Amino acid sequence: MLRLALKGAVGHKGRLFLMAMAIVLGVAFIAGSYVFTDTMKDSFDVLFEQETSVDLVVRADVEFGYGSGRVPESLVESLEGLPGVAEVLPSVYGFAQPLDKTGKPIGGLGPPNLAYSWSEAEAELTEVVLREGRIPQELGEVAIDAYTASEYGFALGDPIDLLLPSGVRTFFVVGTAGYGDADNLLGATVVLFDVDTAQLVLGFWDEYSQIAIVADEGADPEQVQQAVQGVLPDGVEAVSASEIIAEGREGVEQGVGFFNTLLLAFAGIGIFVGAFLIQNTYRIVVAQRTRELGMLRAVGATGRQITWLVILEALVVALIASAVGVGAGVGLAVGLRALMGLMGMDFPGGSLTVLPRTVIVAMLVGTVVTVLSAILPARKASKIPPVAALRELESTYFKSLRLRAVVGAGIFLLGLALLLFGLYADLGNALLLTGIGAGVIFIGVSTVAPLFARQFGMVVGSPLPRAFGVTGRLSRENAVRKPRRTAATASALMIGVALVTVVATIVASAKASVEGTVRDEVIGEYQVEPTSFGSVFTGGLSTEIASRLRALPEVAVASTYRVGEWRVPGTGEDLDTAYATQAGVRSLIAVDQGADEVVRLGVSSGDFTDLARPGTVMLHEDFAAEEGLGVGDAFPIEFPDGSSEDLEVVAVYGADLFGSDVVISLDAFAGHYDWDRDQMVIIRLAEGVDPEAARPALEAVVADYPNAELNNAEEYVDKVASQLDLVLNVLTGMLAMAIVIALLGIANTLALSIMERKREIGLLRAVGMTRRQVRRMIRWEAVLIAVFGAVIGMLVGVGLGVAVVTAIGAGLQVAVPWFNLAIYLVLAALGGVVASVIPGWRGSRLDVLDAIAYE
């Protein structure tokens, strides 16, 4: 039996080739994802492994969030005097964005612009390595990361402009640095100063970010820690170096973990689509081997043996293809790393990390998915009667379509339930549940699809006979004559198109919402914001901008706001709302008193001006309703510095512009966060001022701050739209793999069914159909199938997209991306044309005589 299986697999390798390709692709992606992220993690680990002589780090006791806190300078003296303390090394870190030689800011698109102090003594804690030149020692000197230096042409001794919290200042490059053998840290720019300069330019005055302590040789670490603890004021803690390293590792793991999940999600999609392809291919191959399998039955093989034979064959193919896939995956990881390096995101090198887990998981998934996909066709094979060996059985099996409808509807409803559960119920793994729900929905739809295949094909294909005569007529007939096969083939494409549609729908909705929100809520004519989406990482806006704008006669109000984190006091558990972030950390915004003059806050109860009082808060009406809070109630809140307070709710508002449930005043913000940068400035011009005329004056102010830009409402919306489009394009690109697999599936099915229709094609050629007409016939068949898949995919995709958007809520408007859908339709049709090229060519080249010969 095994030998038969092996021979079978080899004998049919032509037919099984595409199936094997699908397995290789899917497995390669899984293996590649793991190898890539494992390698990334390990290479970062290298940075943390270095032996450090630092024993303790003194820093602000920040519970959560992005802020880093500060410690007073005066602490250094107290620490130096302690017994057992050999060295005290203060350091400062913050953000500084370098400008290139034309004055444009470098980076800021995601990876941060890091700045910190660096001294000989302190090189211990950071893993920075000096490449050229020397460490900066006085004001005016700076060392930069090697990548920035080479990419933007900064040599030793060159001047470089840095955008600091206080504005732009010029420094001189005295050295370049790297991380291990990486030229930068995953795309982050790094500038290094000496400690005193860092304090000055990063706005620390008489504070440091942290103080590292080296204990005496032979001193008892415990005792030293105790002594240090003794001199620390409230809000400052001493942490052992190993804890710091562990925290660093955890941070890397989290980031890498997220990346890994994303990659695996795409790999999973690829495999899911591949499973459809495999099952379809296998079903066709089995159908074509009816004669051969019938003969086996005739000479005494039982149905069960046939089933095993088919499964074994699939297993053989799966094992070989999976092994190849693992190898390809390693190659993929290498390629990915090289790609990232090209894009400026370097990470410390080293050999690739291929864990046993990777190989096992990848091979397991490839094998199991293939075998599972082969089970149904294998069972079908067992039903072939022995007489099939002798007669040509044109299988017009007519199994109950009603059963299919019922089963399919059932599966669909199950998937729908899972999806809704994932979206609305407050369970742990919401994303996973939603994903599984979507997957089950796909299976349900593809089960039911054959019921529509015929009608669809006849209707959509109706122009074909008119356009191409009998050739078109035959295309249409051929596309619908085996609805199960057509539907199965089209289903693979459906999945890819549906997923792309979901993303497009979400993006379109986001765009429409932003547009609507800005139109309805923003009164101010202009906004100033960071050129790249200002997040806390990339530095934000200098407070000078707002104050200078206010001084202009054209400006009536310049209102600013900032973003911070908060948490429900207690264990960090989240509230009953749908969009809590990790570990219950949520974001709030802080506004000044001019906020209601530039934005229609939509205050429904209470009074916004009361927010100026200390200890107050304003809540968004949806959030307030969910929590059952109203004006006058107490709202408990924990700030990142660990302090908890009960704030008095003084107003409830409805505007969605800020996207925040919780609003406090800027004064209150200053009390709990030491982040002194603005997120955005919204400007309202004075009465009678023409916006166009006022613009130059505004631009003049903004021009001094290279990371800030001035936009009016329209420009702002456009900017958001283009950022969203970027996300759409990237995700679509990644989903393209699934679509390619699906198109391969269409080509494969076509090729196989042409083999089946050899005689028919031969007859057509005999009575005068030209090769071109044959190709045309096959081409339009492919187009019909592809369009069928795309249309169903779009329907499902829009449905899923709308469901997700509605579930997110948060004032999101639902919008259907009609334009995108039209494009997808055209592309799908083109995809069908491409898929038909090789099968069509081969079909037209069929030897007429061969085809009509009768044994």
Added chain:
Amino acid sequence: MNAPAARVEDASKVYGEGDVMVRALDGMTVAFEKGRFSAIMGPSGSGKSTLLHCIAGLDTLTSGSAYIGDVRLGDLNDRQLTMLRREKVGFVFQAFNLIPTLDAAENITLPIDIAGGDLDQAWFDTVVETMSLRDRLRHRPAELSGGQVQRVAAARALVARPEIVFADEPSGNLDSKSADELMRFLRRAVDDFGQTIVMVTHDPKVAAFSDRVVFLADGRCIDEMEGPTAETILDRMKALGG
């Protein structure tokens, strides 16, 4: 004397080389006149199917020439041959004559539709009447009996009014009654409409419907007979040792 509807001159068709070389046709010369029903007979391996394929433009000769009317087939490329088949030749095969997804009427008009030409409705009706297919026109091949399928194939071959119709064992799969019926219809086509038919068969009763029988053996034409009957054919076959 008119040019023959089809002929071959010194035709040879060789397959393979050396030890496995097969001479399917060995310098054969034979002609088929217009307006007549000709039969080609011979044992297995005599080259009768090969002759039919080569003279119909479905296969190429190794040497010698094949003609349909005045057109030398060897001069034509694939596209031209296809056009020729479309316009001048009709086929009836032993099996798999019809496109399963089209009904009988559509199968009959298939060559005309492929060419994008106009259907002569009156002629179509005449042929359909001749073949007694009026009430089966809307049926698919799966719904027709074996005899009806072959008649539809014959109707298709006739509707385009080709110069010549080639039939390869057209009644091979039919029971004797259906076979008889089919042959009568073909005979009518020749008698009433002047159609030229060249048919390959191994069955003397079928060959008896023809005007002239050509006997083949080992790739050569070894005998001929005019005005055959089933008995005379059988006798001649016995005499030839076939």
